[in-house]
Amino acid sequence: xxxxxxxxxxxxxxxxxxxxxxxxxxxxxxxxxxxxxxxxxxxxxxxxxxxxxxxxxxxxxxxxxxxxxxxxxxxxxxxxxxxxxxxxxxxxxxxxxxxxxxxxxxxxxxxxxxxxxxxxxxxxxxxxxxxxxxxxxxxxxxxxxxxxxxxxxxxxxxxxxxxxxxxxxxxxxxxxxxxxxxxxxxxxxxxxxxxxxxxxxxxxxxxxxxxxxxxxxxxxxxxxxxxxxxxxxxxxxxxxxxxxxxxxxxxxxxxxxxxxxxxxxxxxxxxxxxxxxxxxxxxxxxxxxxxxxxxxxxxxxxxxxxxxxxxxxxxxxxxxxxxxxxxxxxxxxxxxxxxxxxxxxxxxxxxxxxxxxxxxxxxxxxxxxxxxxxxx
Amino acid sequence: xxxxxxxxxxxxxxxxxxxxxxxxxxxxxxxxxxxxxxxxxxxxxxxxxxxxxxxxxxxxxxxxxxxxxxxxxxxxxxxxxxxxxxxxxxxxx
Ligand code: SF4
Numbered sequence: 001x002x003x004x005x006x007x008x009x010x011x012x013x014x015x016x017x018x019x020x021x022x023x024x025x026x027x028x029x030x031x032x033x034x035x036x037x038x039x040x041x042x043x044x045x046x047x048x049x050x051x052x053x054x055x056x057x058x059x060x061x062x063x064x065x066x067x068x069x070x071x072x073x074x075x076x077x078x079x080x081x082x083x084x085x086x087x088x089x090x091x092x093x094x095x096x097x098x099x100x101x102x103x104x105x106x107x108x109x110x111x112x113x114x115x116x117x118x119x120x121x122x123x124x125x126x127x128x129x130x131x132x133x134x135x136x137x138x139x140x141x142x143x144x145x146x147x148x149x150x151x152x153x154x155x156x157x158x159x160x161x162x163x164x165x166x167x168x169x170x171x172x173x174x175x176x177x178x179x180x181x182x183x184x185x186x187x188x189x190x191x192x193x194x195x196x197x198x199x200x201x202x203x204x205x206x207x208x209x210x211x212x213x214x215x216x217x218x219x220x221x222x223x224x225x226x227x228x229x230x231x232x233x234x235x236x237x238x239x240x241x242x243x244x245x246x247x248x249x250x251x252x253x254x255x256x257x258x259x260x261x262x263x264x265x266x267x268x269x270x271x272x273x274x275x276x277x278x279x280x281x282x283x284x285x286x287x288x289x290x291x292x293x294x295x296x297x298x299x300x301x302x303x304x305x306x307x308x309x310x311x312x313x314x315x316x317x318x319x320x321x322x323x324x325x326x327x328x329x330x331x332x333x334x335x336x337x338x339x340x341x342x343x344x345x346x347x348x349x350x351x352x353x354x355x356x357x358x359x360x361x362x363x364x365x366x367x368x369x370x371x372x373x374x375x376x
Numbered sequence: 377x378x379x380x381x382x383x384x385x386x387x388x389x390x391x392x393x394x395x396x397x398x399x400x401x402x403x404x405x406x407x408x409x410x411x412x413x414x415x416x417x418x419x420x421x422x423x424x425x426x427x428x429x430x431x432x433x434x435x436x437x438x439x440x441x442x443x444x445x446x447x448x449x450x451x452x453x454x455x456x457x458x459x460x461x462x463x464x465x466x467x468x469x
Contacts, residue, residue, distance in 0.1 A: 046455075097458075121465075123459075124407075125432070127432065149435075152411060153431050153432065201379070201435070227449075228446075257428065257438065265411045
Protein backbone atom coordinates (compact mmCIF):
# COMPACT_ATOMS: atom_id res chain seq x y z
CA UNK A 1 0.00 0.00 0.00
CA UNK A 2 2.83 2.30 -0.84
CA UNK A 3 0.66 4.92 -2.50
CA UNK A 4 -1.66 5.26 0.46
CA UNK A 5 0.97 7.52 1.99
CA UNK A 6 0.09 10.10 -0.61
CA UNK A 7 -3.62 10.08 0.14
CA UNK A 8 -5.26 13.09 1.61
CA UNK A 9 -6.83 10.98 4.34
CA UNK A 10 -4.78 7.87 4.89
CA UNK A 11 -6.94 6.44 7.65
CA UNK A 12 -10.08 6.67 5.62
CA UNK A 13 -8.36 5.01 2.67
CA UNK A 14 -7.18 2.14 4.88
CA UNK A 15 -10.67 1.64 6.31
CA UNK A 16 -12.19 1.64 2.82
CA UNK A 17 -9.62 -0.88 1.59
CA UNK A 18 -10.42 -3.21 4.48
CA UNK A 19 -14.14 -2.91 3.75
CA UNK A 20 -13.58 -3.52 0.05
CA UNK A 21 -11.51 -6.62 0.83
CA UNK A 22 -14.21 -7.96 3.12
CA UNK A 23 -17.04 -7.24 0.69
CA UNK A 24 -15.16 -8.77 -2.23
CA UNK A 25 -14.56 -11.92 -0.20
CA UNK A 26 -18.26 -12.24 0.60
CA UNK A 27 -19.53 -11.87 -2.98
CA UNK A 28 -19.83 -15.28 -4.61
CA UNK A 29 -18.14 -15.68 -7.99
CA UNK A 30 -19.44 -18.96 -9.41
CA UNK A 31 -17.29 -18.62 -12.55
CA UNK A 32 -14.18 -18.06 -10.47
CA UNK A 33 -13.43 -14.97 -12.56
CA UNK A 34 -12.81 -11.62 -10.89
CA UNK A 35 -15.64 -9.12 -10.57
CA UNK A 36 -15.23 -6.72 -13.44
CA UNK A 37 -15.98 -3.08 -12.75
CA UNK A 38 -15.52 -0.64 -15.61
CA UNK A 39 -14.48 2.95 -15.03
CA UNK A 40 -15.97 4.70 -18.03
CA UNK A 41 -14.04 7.94 -17.73
CA UNK A 42 -10.43 8.56 -18.75
CA UNK A 43 -9.99 10.91 -15.80
CA UNK A 44 -10.69 7.99 -13.49
CA UNK A 45 -8.26 5.79 -15.41
CA UNK A 46 -5.60 8.43 -14.87
CA UNK A 47 -6.26 8.67 -11.11
CA UNK A 48 -6.37 4.89 -10.76
CA UNK A 49 -2.88 4.55 -12.24
CA UNK A 50 -1.49 7.65 -10.65
CA UNK A 51 -2.36 6.32 -7.20
CA UNK A 52 -1.73 2.68 -7.96
CA UNK A 53 -5.27 1.79 -6.89
CA UNK A 54 -5.33 -1.28 -9.09
CA UNK A 55 -2.45 -2.88 -7.31
CA UNK A 56 -4.09 -2.32 -3.93
CA UNK A 57 -7.29 -4.13 -4.76
CA UNK A 58 -7.88 -7.79 -3.99
CA UNK A 59 -7.38 -10.17 -6.90
CA UNK A 60 -11.10 -10.83 -6.97
CA UNK A 61 -11.74 -7.34 -8.36
CA UNK A 62 -10.64 -6.24 -11.78
CA UNK A 63 -10.95 -2.69 -13.01
CA UNK A 64 -11.72 -2.56 -16.72
CA UNK A 65 -10.66 0.69 -18.35
CA UNK A 66 -13.41 2.09 -20.47
CA UNK A 67 -13.50 4.19 -23.63
CA UNK A 68 -13.83 7.53 -21.87
CA UNK A 69 -10.78 9.23 -23.32
CA UNK A 70 -12.13 11.33 -26.19
CA UNK A 71 -8.75 11.67 -27.89
CA UNK A 72 -8.18 7.91 -27.77
CA UNK A 73 -11.40 6.88 -29.48
CA UNK A 74 -11.00 9.20 -32.47
CA UNK A 75 -10.50 7.09 -35.55
CA UNK A 76 -7.45 7.75 -37.66
CA UNK A 77 -9.57 9.01 -40.58
CA UNK A 78 -10.79 11.88 -38.40
CA UNK A 79 -7.23 12.91 -37.57
CA UNK A 80 -6.51 12.87 -41.32
CA UNK A 81 -9.52 15.16 -41.85
CA UNK A 82 -8.05 17.57 -39.29
CA UNK A 83 -4.70 17.54 -41.05
CA UNK A 84 -6.41 18.11 -44.42
CA UNK A 85 -8.22 21.17 -43.04
CA UNK A 86 -5.11 22.44 -41.28
CA UNK A 87 -3.02 22.22 -44.46
CA UNK A 88 -5.27 24.63 -46.35
CA UNK A 89 -3.39 27.92 -46.69
CA UNK A 90 -6.32 30.10 -45.58
CA UNK A 91 -6.88 28.11 -42.39
CA UNK A 92 -5.69 28.64 -38.85
CA UNK A 93 -6.41 25.31 -37.15
CA UNK A 94 -6.88 25.48 -33.39
CA UNK A 95 -6.93 22.53 -31.01
CA UNK A 96 -6.50 21.41 -27.42
CA UNK A 97 -2.96 20.27 -26.76
CA UNK A 98 -4.06 16.65 -26.16
CA UNK A 99 -4.89 16.18 -29.84
CA UNK A 100 -1.65 17.53 -31.29
CA UNK A 101 0.31 14.28 -31.24
CA UNK A 102 -2.41 11.78 -32.11
CA UNK A 103 -1.12 9.85 -35.11
CA UNK A 104 -3.01 10.13 -38.39
CA UNK A 105 -2.34 7.82 -41.30
CA UNK A 106 0.05 10.33 -42.88
CA UNK A 107 0.93 12.67 -40.07
CA UNK A 108 -0.22 14.14 -36.78
CA UNK A 109 -1.23 17.78 -36.35
CA UNK A 110 2.12 18.41 -34.74
CA UNK A 111 3.93 17.07 -37.80
CA UNK A 112 1.66 19.11 -40.09
CA UNK A 113 2.60 22.18 -38.07
CA UNK A 114 6.30 21.40 -38.42
CA UNK A 115 5.77 21.21 -42.16
CA UNK A 116 4.25 24.66 -42.29
CA UNK A 117 0.53 24.30 -41.50
CA UNK A 118 -0.80 27.01 -39.19
CA UNK A 119 -1.83 24.86 -36.23
CA UNK A 120 -2.24 26.57 -32.88
CA UNK A 121 -2.76 25.05 -29.47
CA UNK A 122 -5.48 26.73 -27.44
CA UNK A 123 -6.68 26.27 -23.91
CA UNK A 124 -10.29 27.11 -24.69
CA UNK A 125 -12.58 27.39 -27.73
CA UNK A 126 -12.99 31.03 -26.64
CA UNK A 127 -9.31 31.54 -27.47
CA UNK A 128 -9.99 30.19 -30.94
CA UNK A 129 -12.83 32.68 -31.28
CA UNK A 130 -10.43 35.45 -30.24
CA UNK A 131 -8.06 34.37 -33.00
CA UNK A 132 -10.94 34.56 -35.50
CA UNK A 133 -11.78 38.05 -34.28
CA UNK A 134 -8.18 39.18 -34.76
CA UNK A 135 -7.73 37.52 -38.17
CA UNK A 136 -10.73 38.51 -40.26
CA UNK A 137 -8.95 37.48 -43.46
CA UNK A 138 -8.35 33.90 -42.31
CA UNK A 139 -10.57 30.90 -41.69
CA UNK A 140 -10.27 29.82 -38.07
CA UNK A 141 -11.28 26.24 -37.35
CA UNK A 142 -11.58 24.80 -33.86
CA UNK A 143 -11.27 21.06 -33.31
CA UNK A 144 -14.31 20.32 -31.12
CA UNK A 145 -13.51 17.28 -29.06
CA UNK A 146 -14.81 15.54 -26.00
CA UNK A 147 -17.85 14.08 -24.30
CA UNK A 148 -20.62 16.12 -22.71
CA UNK A 149 -18.10 17.83 -20.42
CA UNK A 150 -16.71 20.01 -23.21
CA UNK A 151 -19.74 19.96 -25.53
CA UNK A 152 -21.43 23.00 -23.89
CA UNK A 153 -18.28 25.10 -24.18
CA UNK A 154 -18.08 24.56 -27.94
CA UNK A 155 -21.83 25.18 -28.28
CA UNK A 156 -21.62 28.45 -26.35
CA UNK A 157 -18.64 29.52 -28.47
CA UNK A 158 -20.62 28.88 -31.67
CA UNK A 159 -23.53 30.90 -30.24
CA UNK A 160 -21.11 33.72 -29.46
CA UNK A 161 -19.62 33.57 -32.97
CA UNK A 162 -23.14 33.84 -34.37
CA UNK A 163 -23.97 36.79 -32.10
CA UNK A 164 -20.84 38.63 -33.19
CA UNK A 165 -21.23 37.68 -36.85
CA UNK A 166 -17.79 36.03 -36.89
CA UNK A 167 -18.36 34.03 -40.04
CA UNK A 168 -14.72 33.05 -40.36
CA UNK A 169 -15.04 30.84 -37.29
CA UNK A 170 -16.08 27.22 -37.60
CA UNK A 171 -15.89 24.04 -35.55
CA UNK A 172 -14.83 20.61 -36.76
CA UNK A 173 -17.25 18.79 -34.51
CA UNK A 174 -16.12 15.45 -33.11
CA UNK A 175 -18.07 15.57 -29.89
CA UNK A 176 -19.31 12.23 -28.69
CA UNK A 177 -21.91 11.21 -26.22
CA UNK A 178 -21.51 8.73 -23.40
CA UNK A 179 -24.86 6.99 -23.02
CA UNK A 180 -25.05 5.16 -26.39
CA UNK A 181 -21.45 4.16 -25.84
CA UNK A 182 -22.19 2.54 -22.49
CA UNK A 183 -25.12 0.81 -24.13
CA UNK A 184 -22.87 -0.53 -26.90
CA UNK A 185 -20.47 -1.86 -24.27
CA UNK A 186 -23.33 -3.53 -22.40
CA UNK A 187 -24.47 -5.14 -25.65
CA UNK A 188 -20.96 -6.31 -26.58
CA UNK A 189 -20.47 -10.05 -26.48
CA UNK A 190 -16.82 -9.71 -25.39
CA UNK A 191 -17.57 -8.15 -22.06
CA UNK A 192 -19.35 -9.31 -18.95
CA UNK A 193 -19.20 -6.39 -16.62
CA UNK A 194 -20.53 -6.49 -13.08
CA UNK A 195 -20.82 -2.76 -12.54
CA UNK A 196 -19.69 0.72 -13.48
CA UNK A 197 -17.98 3.74 -12.03
CA UNK A 198 -19.86 6.54 -13.78
CA UNK A 199 -18.10 9.59 -15.20
CA UNK A 200 -18.03 12.60 -12.88
CA UNK A 201 -17.87 15.63 -15.10
CA UNK A 202 -19.98 14.32 -17.95
CA UNK A 203 -22.63 13.77 -15.29
CA UNK A 204 -22.18 17.31 -13.99
CA UNK A 205 -23.62 18.34 -17.36
CA UNK A 206 -26.19 15.60 -18.09
CA UNK A 207 -27.12 14.59 -14.54
CA UNK A 208 -27.69 11.01 -13.45
CA UNK A 209 -31.11 10.32 -14.99
CA UNK A 210 -29.78 9.32 -18.45
CA UNK A 211 -28.06 6.31 -16.85
CA UNK A 212 -31.19 4.87 -15.30
CA UNK A 213 -31.63 2.29 -18.09
CA UNK A 214 -28.35 0.67 -16.99
CA UNK A 215 -29.96 -0.27 -13.70
CA UNK A 216 -33.53 -0.84 -14.83
CA UNK A 217 -32.90 -2.63 -18.13
CA UNK A 218 -29.43 -4.16 -17.80
CA UNK A 219 -29.64 -4.65 -14.04
CA UNK A 220 -26.11 -3.38 -13.48
CA UNK A 221 -25.09 -1.05 -10.67
CA UNK A 222 -23.42 2.28 -11.40
CA UNK A 223 -21.95 4.82 -9.02
CA UNK A 224 -21.11 8.26 -10.42
CA UNK A 225 -17.69 8.99 -8.95
CA UNK A 226 -15.40 11.91 -8.20
CA UNK A 227 -11.77 11.91 -9.29
CA UNK A 228 -9.80 11.73 -6.09
CA UNK A 229 -8.48 8.39 -4.94
CA UNK A 230 -10.83 8.37 -1.96
CA UNK A 231 -13.79 9.15 -4.24
CA UNK A 232 -12.89 6.21 -6.43
CA UNK A 233 -12.41 3.80 -3.53
CA UNK A 234 -15.66 4.90 -1.93
CA UNK A 235 -17.52 4.52 -5.22
CA UNK A 236 -16.06 1.08 -5.74
CA UNK A 237 -17.18 0.13 -2.27
CA UNK A 238 -20.69 1.41 -3.11
CA UNK A 239 -20.77 -0.69 -6.31
CA UNK A 240 -19.67 -3.80 -4.40
CA UNK A 241 -22.29 -3.20 -1.73
CA UNK A 242 -24.97 -3.05 -4.42
CA UNK A 243 -23.70 -6.32 -5.90
CA UNK A 244 -23.69 -8.00 -2.50
CA UNK A 245 -27.21 -6.83 -1.71
CA UNK A 246 -28.47 -7.80 -5.15
CA UNK A 247 -29.37 -4.20 -6.01
CA UNK A 248 -28.85 -2.42 -9.32
CA UNK A 249 -29.16 1.34 -8.91
CA UNK A 250 -27.62 4.55 -10.13
CA UNK A 251 -25.98 6.08 -7.08
CA UNK A 252 -24.18 9.39 -6.91
CA UNK A 253 -21.00 9.53 -4.85
CA UNK A 254 -20.07 12.89 -6.45
CA UNK A 255 -23.21 14.77 -5.41
CA UNK A 256 -21.07 17.76 -4.39
CA UNK A 257 -20.62 18.46 -8.13
CA UNK A 258 -23.25 16.35 -9.90
CA UNK A 259 -26.92 17.39 -9.64
CA UNK A 260 -29.49 14.74 -10.57
CA UNK A 261 -30.81 16.86 -13.43
CA UNK A 262 -27.47 18.12 -14.69
CA UNK A 263 -26.79 21.71 -15.72
CA UNK A 264 -29.83 23.30 -17.38
CA UNK A 265 -27.94 26.17 -19.02
CA UNK A 266 -25.31 23.86 -20.48
CA UNK A 267 -27.94 21.44 -21.79
CA UNK A 268 -29.88 24.27 -23.36
CA UNK A 269 -26.84 25.44 -25.34
CA UNK A 270 -26.10 21.86 -26.40
CA UNK A 271 -29.68 21.33 -27.58
CA UNK A 272 -29.66 24.57 -29.54
CA UNK A 273 -26.48 23.91 -31.47
CA UNK A 274 -26.20 20.14 -31.95
CA UNK A 275 -28.26 17.24 -33.12
CA UNK A 276 -27.45 13.54 -32.94
CA UNK A 277 -25.62 11.90 -35.81
CA UNK A 278 -27.11 8.67 -37.03
CA UNK A 279 -23.86 6.99 -36.11
CA UNK A 280 -20.29 7.84 -35.29
CA UNK A 281 -17.21 5.78 -36.01
CA UNK A 282 -15.03 4.99 -32.98
CA UNK A 283 -11.50 3.75 -32.97
CA UNK A 284 -11.62 0.13 -31.91
CA UNK A 285 -15.32 0.07 -31.14
CA UNK A 286 -16.57 0.51 -34.69
CA UNK A 287 -19.68 2.41 -35.56
CA UNK A 288 -22.04 3.19 -32.70
CA UNK A 289 -25.53 4.48 -33.39
CA UNK A 290 -26.32 8.00 -32.16
CA UNK A 291 -23.01 8.24 -30.34
CA UNK A 292 -21.88 11.53 -31.84
CA UNK A 293 -23.38 14.96 -32.45
CA UNK A 294 -23.18 17.29 -35.40
CA UNK A 295 -23.89 20.99 -35.76
CA UNK A 296 -27.47 21.85 -36.70
CA UNK A 297 -28.23 23.24 -40.14
CA UNK A 298 -29.07 26.63 -38.60
CA UNK A 299 -25.38 26.99 -37.69
CA UNK A 300 -23.97 25.54 -40.93
CA UNK A 301 -21.86 28.68 -41.33
CA UNK A 302 -19.87 27.54 -38.31
CA UNK A 303 -19.63 23.88 -39.30
CA UNK A 304 -16.22 23.00 -40.73
CA UNK A 305 -17.59 19.75 -42.11
CA UNK A 306 -19.93 21.75 -44.33
CA UNK A 307 -17.45 24.46 -45.19
CA UNK A 308 -14.51 22.32 -46.29
CA UNK A 309 -14.46 19.27 -48.50
CA UNK A 310 -13.09 16.51 -46.29
CA UNK A 311 -11.47 13.27 -47.38
CA UNK A 312 -13.50 11.54 -44.63
CA UNK A 313 -12.29 8.04 -45.34
CA UNK A 314 -12.11 5.17 -42.92
CA UNK A 315 -8.56 4.07 -42.29
CA UNK A 316 -7.72 0.88 -40.52
CA UNK A 317 -5.31 1.09 -37.60
CA UNK A 318 -1.84 -0.36 -38.22
CA UNK A 319 -1.86 -4.14 -37.79
CA UNK A 320 0.46 -4.15 -34.81
CA UNK A 321 -1.86 -1.86 -32.81
CA UNK A 322 -4.35 -3.37 -30.42
CA UNK A 323 -5.91 -0.09 -29.33
CA UNK A 324 -9.39 -1.41 -30.01
CA UNK A 325 -9.04 -4.36 -27.69
CA UNK A 326 -7.57 -2.15 -24.99
CA UNK A 327 -10.39 0.38 -25.42
CA UNK A 328 -13.00 -2.29 -25.01
CA UNK A 329 -11.22 -3.61 -21.96
CA UNK A 330 -10.65 -7.01 -23.56
CA UNK A 331 -6.89 -6.83 -23.04
CA UNK A 332 -4.73 -4.74 -20.73
CA UNK A 333 -2.37 -2.15 -22.24
CA UNK A 334 0.72 -4.20 -21.39
CA UNK A 335 -0.71 -7.13 -23.33
CA UNK A 336 -0.52 -5.15 -26.58
CA UNK A 337 2.31 -6.53 -28.70
CA UNK A 338 3.98 -3.16 -29.20
CA UNK A 339 3.41 -1.68 -25.72
CA UNK A 340 6.60 -0.09 -24.42
CA UNK A 341 8.62 -1.25 -27.43
CA UNK A 342 7.46 0.21 -30.75
CA UNK A 343 4.77 2.22 -28.95
CA UNK A 344 5.90 4.65 -26.24
CA UNK A 345 4.83 8.19 -25.30
CA UNK A 346 7.76 9.50 -27.36
CA UNK A 347 6.87 7.44 -30.43
CA UNK A 348 3.16 6.69 -30.08
CA UNK A 349 1.53 4.30 -32.52
CA UNK A 350 -1.89 4.65 -30.94
CA UNK A 351 -3.73 7.54 -29.33
CA UNK A 352 -3.96 5.71 -26.02
CA UNK A 353 -0.25 6.30 -25.63
CA UNK A 354 -0.58 10.05 -26.28
CA UNK A 355 -3.25 11.41 -24.01
CA UNK A 356 -2.67 11.48 -20.27
CA UNK A 357 -6.13 9.97 -19.94
CA UNK A 358 -5.23 7.09 -22.23
CA UNK A 359 -4.83 3.74 -20.52
CA UNK A 360 -1.53 2.97 -22.28
CA UNK A 361 0.12 6.27 -21.37
CA UNK A 362 -1.09 5.92 -17.79
CA UNK A 363 0.21 2.35 -17.52
CA UNK A 364 3.48 3.36 -19.08
CA UNK A 365 3.93 6.37 -16.85
CA UNK A 366 2.90 4.87 -13.54
CA UNK A 367 4.27 1.41 -13.21
CA UNK A 368 2.73 -0.22 -16.22
CA UNK A 369 6.16 -1.20 -17.45
CA UNK A 370 7.04 -2.61 -14.07
CA UNK A 371 3.85 -4.60 -14.09
CA UNK A 372 4.60 -6.02 -17.49
CA UNK A 373 8.10 -7.04 -16.48
CA UNK A 374 6.65 -8.90 -13.50
CA UNK A 375 4.46 -10.86 -15.85
CA UNK A 376 7.17 -11.72 -18.35
CA UNK B 377 -9.37 18.69 -20.53
CA UNK B 378 -11.89 16.70 -18.53
CA UNK B 379 -10.76 17.19 -14.95
CA UNK B 380 -11.33 20.92 -14.67
CA UNK B 381 -9.65 23.22 -12.18
CA UNK B 382 -11.08 25.34 -9.35
CA UNK B 383 -10.85 29.10 -9.48
CA UNK B 384 -12.50 32.14 -7.92
CA UNK B 385 -14.43 34.76 -9.85
CA UNK B 386 -12.87 38.12 -9.06
CA UNK B 387 -14.53 40.46 -11.55
CA UNK B 388 -17.27 40.58 -14.17
CA UNK B 389 -15.82 41.67 -17.53
CA UNK B 390 -18.87 41.68 -19.77
CA UNK B 391 -22.42 41.30 -18.49
CA UNK B 392 -24.04 40.67 -21.85
CA UNK B 393 -21.51 38.07 -22.98
CA UNK B 394 -21.31 36.61 -19.46
CA UNK B 395 -17.55 36.88 -19.27
CA UNK B 396 -15.68 37.12 -15.99
CA UNK B 397 -12.13 37.00 -14.70
CA UNK B 398 -11.21 34.06 -12.49
CA UNK B 399 -8.19 33.64 -10.33
CA UNK B 400 -6.73 30.16 -10.51
CA UNK B 401 -3.82 29.75 -8.16
CA UNK B 402 -2.73 33.35 -8.81
CA UNK B 403 -3.20 33.19 -12.59
CA UNK B 404 -5.92 35.49 -13.91
CA UNK B 405 -7.89 34.29 -16.86
CA UNK B 406 -11.10 35.28 -18.59
CA UNK B 407 -13.81 32.63 -18.52
CA UNK B 408 -17.38 32.29 -19.72
CA UNK B 409 -19.86 31.97 -16.85
CA UNK B 410 -23.05 31.29 -18.85
CA UNK B 411 -23.44 27.82 -17.31
CA UNK B 412 -23.51 28.97 -13.70
CA UNK B 413 -25.90 31.92 -13.97
CA UNK B 414 -29.68 31.73 -13.83
CA UNK B 415 -32.57 33.78 -12.46
CA UNK B 416 -31.69 32.91 -8.89
CA UNK B 417 -28.02 33.59 -9.40
CA UNK B 418 -27.58 36.50 -11.83
CA UNK B 419 -24.26 37.61 -13.30
CA UNK B 420 -23.83 40.30 -10.65
CA UNK B 421 -23.92 37.83 -7.80
CA UNK B 422 -21.11 35.68 -9.23
CA UNK B 423 -18.17 37.72 -7.90
CA UNK B 424 -16.57 35.71 -5.12
CA UNK B 425 -17.95 32.38 -6.36
CA UNK B 426 -15.63 29.39 -6.42
CA UNK B 427 -16.14 27.51 -9.66
CA UNK B 428 -14.83 24.49 -11.50
CA UNK B 429 -13.35 25.70 -14.78
CA UNK B 430 -13.25 23.42 -17.82
CA UNK B 431 -11.56 24.70 -21.01
CA UNK B 432 -12.33 28.32 -20.18
CA UNK B 433 -15.91 27.81 -18.99
CA UNK B 434 -17.14 27.84 -15.39
CA UNK B 435 -19.22 24.66 -15.27
CA UNK B 436 -20.15 24.29 -11.64
CA UNK B 437 -20.16 26.27 -8.42
CA UNK B 438 -18.28 24.65 -5.58
CA UNK B 439 -17.68 25.57 -1.97
CA UNK B 440 -14.42 27.11 -0.94
CA UNK B 441 -13.16 24.20 1.11
CA UNK B 442 -13.90 21.77 -1.69
CA UNK B 443 -12.08 24.05 -4.11
CA UNK B 444 -8.95 24.16 -1.98
CA UNK B 445 -8.87 20.38 -1.52
CA UNK B 446 -9.50 19.69 -5.20
CA UNK B 447 -6.75 22.07 -6.20
CA UNK B 448 -4.36 20.35 -3.83
CA UNK B 449 -5.16 16.93 -5.27
CA UNK B 450 -4.82 18.22 -8.83
CA UNK B 451 -1.41 19.63 -7.95
CA UNK B 452 -0.40 16.23 -6.59
CA UNK B 453 -1.74 14.49 -9.65
CA UNK B 454 0.36 16.77 -11.81
CA UNK B 455 -2.79 17.88 -13.61
CA UNK B 456 -3.03 21.41 -12.29
CA UNK B 457 0.38 22.44 -13.61
CA UNK B 458 -0.57 21.65 -17.20
CA UNK B 459 -3.89 23.50 -16.90
CA UNK B 460 -2.33 26.52 -15.27
CA UNK B 461 0.45 26.57 -17.85
CA UNK B 462 -2.12 26.46 -20.68
CA UNK B 463 -4.00 29.33 -19.02
CA UNK B 464 -0.84 31.35 -18.56
CA UNK B 465 0.19 30.87 -22.19
CA UNK B 466 -3.09 32.12 -23.56
CA UNK B 467 -3.33 34.74 -20.85
CA UNK B 468 -6.04 37.34 -20.62
CA UNK B 469 -7.57 38.13 -23.94
S1 SF4 C 1 0.46 0.16 -26.73
FE1 SF4 C 1 0.16 1.62 -28.41
S2 SF4 C 1 -0.59 0.42 -30.12
FE2 SF4 C 1 -0.82 -0.85 -28.28
S3 SF4 C 1 -2.90 -0.44 -27.58
FE3 SF4 C 1 -1.60 1.01 -26.53
S4 SF4 C 1 -1.59 2.85 -27.79
FE4 SF4 C 1 -2.42 1.17 -29.06
